[in-house]
Amino acid sequence: MTTPGYTPELLAAALPAAIRAPSMHNSQPWRFRLRDGGIEVRVERGRPLPVAGLGDLGDWAAHLACGAAVFNLRLALVAEGAPARVRIRPYTDEPDVVARLEPDEPALATPAERALLAAVPRRHSSRMPFSHEPVPGAVRWRLVEAARAEGGWLDLVVGTAAVAAFGELARGANRVLERDPGYRAEIAAWTRHGPAPDGVPVRAGGPVAEPWDLLPQRPFGDQVRAPGRDFEPEPLVAVLGAAGDTPVDRITAGQALQRVLLTATDAGLAASMLSQPIEVAAARERLRTALSRFGSPQMVLRLGYGQPGWPTPRRPAADVVDTPIHSG
Structure with a gap:
């Protein structure tokens, strides 16, 4: 009942x-x-x-x-x-x-x-470098199964050459985005230098990106690291996707994404999201082809052991609830 x-x-x-x-x-x-x-x-x-x-x-x-x-x-x-x-x-x-x-x-x-x-x-996006400690196979399997349980899929980008190729694709997509003044203005508008109920606080933004970094970073942070120091040499990169690219597929992918992120957190991993290759249509199609997938990539994750990230603020619950309605 x-x-x-x-x-x-x-x-x-x-x-x-x-x-x-x-x-x-x-x-x-x-x-x-x-x-x-x-x-x-x-x-x-x-x-x-x-x-x-x-x-x-x-x-x-x-x-x-x-x-x-x-x-x-x-x-x-x-x-x-x-x-x-x-x-x-x-x-x-x-x-x-x-x-x-x-x-x-x-x-x-x-x-x-x-x-x-x-x-x-405990789940917070971490834009800090991860350690060299590899993610064990059993944990990787849990992440793949988490996506599958929600009707999505998760492909791990494995090997130095594959990660380097993905890094080139992601940096290229980032360059396309950064040429758009509207994109740069949007990043600036959501960067928070003081108290706010939304947006990304500067302290949660991570180090300032450098040209030699393997993966691109959004310019939310203002932390400067030592000259010439690599951000991280070979992170675990995972691509999450759905069977298609309809609104239903994307909502399904959102549930799968959260199950993967919470599974990673439960396993002691930190994570951040890299959506630049998803936002640029040509890069997204190249990524799909490289993975030999008929489905549609919806998000890229960077996973590893390290600092779990800073909590970002949330609007009060009362601000996101509407008055109940009755259809009858």
């Missing part, structure tokens, strides 16, 4: 986890509301990024972020004994509603689900 419907109290209990989802430039493009006993997650217009997060990809960045929030919401609800079944894009006439969570059969959270939920407040 299913529960009759989610309550404002259950939504309030789950929101602290939901809003800890990652989003491009920490733009937090989500809103939540109760509707006829279900919880809706929708894109908040005005917060999606008009340059980096849109381009030729529609609401790509917002869909990934909202999908990640859906995954956190699922974890929080099952921990409350109120698991959810998820309908992605449930209304044909309301495309901004990315998902609807409806009460499922009552059940207790599994130990694995509780471990992932415990990782939510």
